[in-house]
Amino acid sequence: MKRIQTEILVIGGGATGTGVAWDAALRGFQTVLVEKRDLTHGTTGRYHGLLHSGARYVLKDADSAVECIRENRILRRTHAHCIEDTGGFFIVTPEDEDDYPDRFAAACRRLDIPCDEIPASTALRREPLLNPGVSRVFELPDAAADSFLAAHATAQAARQAGALLLPYHELTGLHLSGGDGNRAVSAAAVLDTVTGEELRIDADLVINAAGAWCGQVAALAGVEVNMILGKGVMLATNARLTNTVINRCKMPGDGDILVPIHTVSVIGTTDQQVSDPENLSIEQWEIDLMLTEGDKLVPGLSRSRILRAWAGVRPLYHEPPSSHESIHRPAPHPDRRASRLEAKPASPASRDATRALALLDHRQRDGLSGFITITGGKWTTFRLMAESAVDAACAQLGVSRPCHTAETPVPGVEQGHYWLGHRLDEVESENRQSELICECELVTRSMLEGAAQRNPTVTLDDLRRDVRLGMGPCQGGFCTYRAVGVLHQLRSDETATDAADWKVAHMQSPAHHHRDGGPPADGGPAEPAPAAQPEPRRPSPAIDPAAAVSQPNLLLRDFLQERWKGVVPILWGDQLRQERLDELIYLSILNADHLPADERQSPLSEFYRSGFSYPGSRLT
């Protein structure tokens, strides 16, 4: 069995995990991260994309509000290119008229969250589709965030600082050492889910950043962490309905956020407590609720074309009162928190659970050293969560090293905030129209090839997260077979370069990306190569002829099934017509459900087939 020795092992490759790896590596720790699937495959890749100003929580969860506005300001600097500066409106609709707006504005002032009331007429001119019945509108520094790009940028920053990131490496066990009184986590057993190889990682300290899976990871160490898993269902519209983030100005509830993220608007969310973070079904009533509530923000939303539905699961944490004193609170609002805990001693419903981060130092909490859990929080506060976790790690390891992430930009910030038209602008200015593989989201062939070669790609869904492949109206109808063809060519092309000078920061940029592939140009200073490259990089599994997952038929079937999963719950109107065409292409022309019998599965095949609440809705 292969063994790796490291100082800090991070479990989980979402926003928090990559953030922890980045922070720890910057502080000079030898760092390894394992993620059982692709980076951002969990909650990070399934959220609505809102960079909170904190205003949503000012009256309900002041701790979280303060964390949000602080991190909002920091991320705009460190992750500028992952953010679209849309601004946010908090609108008072005819249903919301009570004293909430005044208390809201006062609380924003108190917590130093910039909040300007603007005339409703001005708001309606800026966002013509907004509910014309709005009586008051507040403008706040909410924004849209690309959580895929941000995690990749953070991961790249971590690599440059020396961290080793291992996606598709699943934690199967934690080794404990010592006896009563000095028990400690000393190593982890990890399974490479692509090759089936086992790996042992010896670590001085393990940071559990597995999000909704934190409870399961903690259980491997024999520690009980009771997560409150709040499933949220979201819908994406075919095109943007607004260019500003819209929130209802009321106590946070279901379906009261509309986020313009890239080419779509996302309406969200529900909040249903679930027990399993894996198999999330989407119920009809949840779809109906989103549409009904969406109409209150933008009348007619329910009749607009809906592209897709999906569910993510919030990793909320609520410490039982008996041990809550061991929770580390970086943003001190002890009065509020204590009183709320007293009022609700039992585990609260997920909508009521705090969104503030929770740091569990298991040495203090459970007498188990070498193990820290960081959970709760928001995408917006991932950097702060990482900082808290690594602070605690320093304390356990008995060293004092300051955090640098708040003032360290990740690769790509020089591009500035992204804007909706940037891909069209770049495709146009470079005349790359004929190179489009995914026409809906303007993904060029070189973007796809770069991502496939540079990121450890196992399925086309991984490429979707990298470059937005298949995320547009046709939901993979026209790009799936093209992308499979491109990968197949890379797989059989011995002379293919591995795009060594390709920049992760330019992953989503048609023009930059293309320039990176050519001779050295004006694209800014070259990214330094990752400091730690323990062995020659293997080809990406999806284009490695030796890997079972590079089977074109498997790639095709997996992606069709994955796309289908999100379309089934909203199968009516225009999208139904689209799926009928897609069905004709894949089932009638390409006969995709009768491809040569092949039992090969990717690590995700079963996942793509799970979670259907509709019988008989499996494609293959």
Add this chain to the structure above:
Amino acid sequence: MSQDSPPVAVMQSVPPNSVGISLNACIKCNICVSYCPVSEVTDSFPGPKYAAPQSERFREFGYPYFQDAAGSNPPAPGRGRVPDASVDYCSGCRVCNEVCPTGVRIAEINARARARIVAAEGLSLRNRLLGRSDLLGRVGSVAPALANALLHHPLSRRLAAVLFGVAEKAPLPRWHNETFSRWLKRTRSRRLRSERKVVYFHGCATQHYEPFVGMAAVLVLEHLGYEVVVPPQSCCGLPLLSNGEFSAAETYHRRNVAQFADYVQAGYPILGASTSCTLTLKEEAPELLDLEGDEGTQALKRNTWDIFEWLRERENQGQLPADLGSLNNGQEPFILPYHAPCQLRAHRIGKPALDLLALIPGIDLRESHARCCGIAGTYGLKSEKYQIAMDVGAELFDFAAAQADTSDPAVQGAVSFTACDSETCRWQLEHGAGLPSRHPIELLAASYGLYDLQARQPLNEN
């Protein structure tokens, strides 16, 4: 003429109309791409699907039309930037709309995108002039002979090409020595008075360049027993719409709505021989300018007819006089290649001119199935687009030439004319195929013995 007030938030002040919403209907099927005559001949235009429903998702709704009056609300970085230049290469022929199986208003989405570019980046003097066909017409009509000499002198054409980018060889019309309204005024005493009235919308081309098309229309309508009322009227606004000047087009359109209001209320049909003008009144202006909810616009739209669409109704009612005569004394079949212009097809009324021309004794109609002549209003006049327009039109020119090829035994005789309902298409067709072209109403008038097809003037009048 001074520029109208800068483009303002006219379009975006109301929820998206059928044009905006229609992008949701696109299922990416590529049928529009395979039919687009422009993207087939040039790489400058990536195709209807790319330019309209696809790119529209990357354009910020509400920008850049919106700007605070005081400029106190500057867009955030990146916002309001116009990301796409290639949309300007859409000719607006609407073939895509015609073939789209799901009803995406592709050409209209492109027209709006172009308006957005104009609003953000301004407009060249050339496009501003080309958009104002009525102004050009009126200026030239002051002294038509002088204007023609000046405009059509090879040296001026060279100069216009260099200075303004108007293609040197592009087919520009000649001013007529008498405008259509002056002819009406001069022949007032001879015009038919009747209880049965129709209103005639002549458009800029008939007014200034081809008054004889209007004369033929008046003669035919009078032959049916209708009095033809021609109220003062403005340009329909289409050239402005195609060049992205939406606010100026709205001014024209609203003026027309007011000028025709009384006649519309009285229930008179508004007839036009220019298929593009009538299409604008029926559809383009209401949709592009977000005036679908405007009552006057709707009333005018409901009462507007293509002249042959209306004549075909009369024929269906048995009201069309049967005294149609042969166009060449019955010597041999009168071979007539006919091209239905894109704008006529956009009316979705079939090919009424073809239906009626078929009634002419001894006529041998040869229908073109070419997608487009290429000119698309003012598109083919522009230097950078002239060759594209000619390449698009090649399909039609070849068709016309084949009909006229006397060396081919299947052709069976000489071809004197081609026919087409739209003026700019006729000019392009003459330019590309080298054959004189006529409006079908001229042929109908000639068949009734009212009009000299060769000299393009009424018989027994003047």
